[in-house]
Amino acid sequence: MTPQSLFPQISAIIADVLMLDASEIQLNSRLIDDLGAESIDFLDLAFQLEKTFNIRIPRGQIERNARGTLTEEEFEKGGILTPQGLAALKAYLNEVPESAFKPNLKLSEIPLLFTVETFCKIVMAALYEKQTADTVA
């Protein structure tokens, strides 16, 4: 399973959520700047992905995944990513061009970085987690 293999299904869901034509959506399309997504659209998208793939996407999951082993204090201070936090985010969102990661990036600005591929990766991770949990059970 790769982001590319999930792209057709996820881009169709994004197109439905954002009321766009699927042909307007590319793997590297940014949800907010390129596709016009708003905060309610992220809620809707998470709900639709959860329903379609029978997975859970906890809110704030991307930030938690990016933080990895860093503590909250190591990741951000006063709502602004530390240099360590920015490096961790960059490593996690490796599908996003380097130029998008500005110094002193605010936590609230992280969603501006999200691309369609970001959500393909979230679904992949959630499916893997579900598969692992089902196997253990």
Place this chain on the structure above:
Amino acid sequence: MRFLLVDHVAEIQPGRYVRGTKKISPTDPLLSPAAAHQAACFPFSFVGETLGQLCLWNVMVTHDFHLRAVAGIVDAVRVHRPVFAGDTLALEAWIDHLDAASVVYHAAAHVGNVCVLDFEGAVGPLLPMTDFIARETVQAQWQQLLTPGATCHTDRLPQDAPPLHLHFDRILSCTPGQSLVAEKFISPDAPYFPDHFPNRPVLPLTVLLECIQTLAPTLLKTLSPTPQRYRLTQLSKIKMKEFIPPGATLTTTLSCQAHSPEHVLLKSQTAYNGKRFCTLELHFTQEPL
């Protein structure tokens, strides 16, 4: 007119489940006028509003009245039968997920043993309570809800009360069988604004849904050369993206997406200041005249 539609909360499991009631009084100002050979109906949009408010109480209690949910998304609303004056709605809401950012829930309203309306996939963002209403005010409202018979939020509209105007003001254009565009001015005097909300009056989504529902027959009757009767069975993919203030002028485009002898699907898109902020689909079945 109070826009607090739940009369009584009988059971609450914070963060999980809530049950309550609403009696439809013959003087309820939300009743639609009686048509020939039919009793006055309580619009289904406001049955949905009542269920939404019921779940909202659970959310507010769970978050100690610091947060409240606002309208966002509803995946599907199924309409089963009308609600009439004299009916008592038995209301239930189940919370599927709740955190500090949003609530996901589903709900159902019954009259006796008959489900009159249910919906699923409702998602509401949570926002600070004080943006909309003083915390102490809503806490006092909650205490009233817990006492059977203490509340009857259905007040008769005073003689000089502004009308509800649950319809669009004018049709701007119509392409028979395909689409129409209508305009509506949201009067600052509308009687639901004082409760929705004291600190920030905004148009209730369900008022807009009711207006769109009353607009739909204008397009439906252009779909066939002979008179037909259509029954609304479902609303789906409801999404509300903006808060609409008093004094706004809204434009709704209603278009026919599918039309067969068994099923008609209309799509509605509503814009404010040129920006689309509310969309939904309306499903109708054709019934014998």
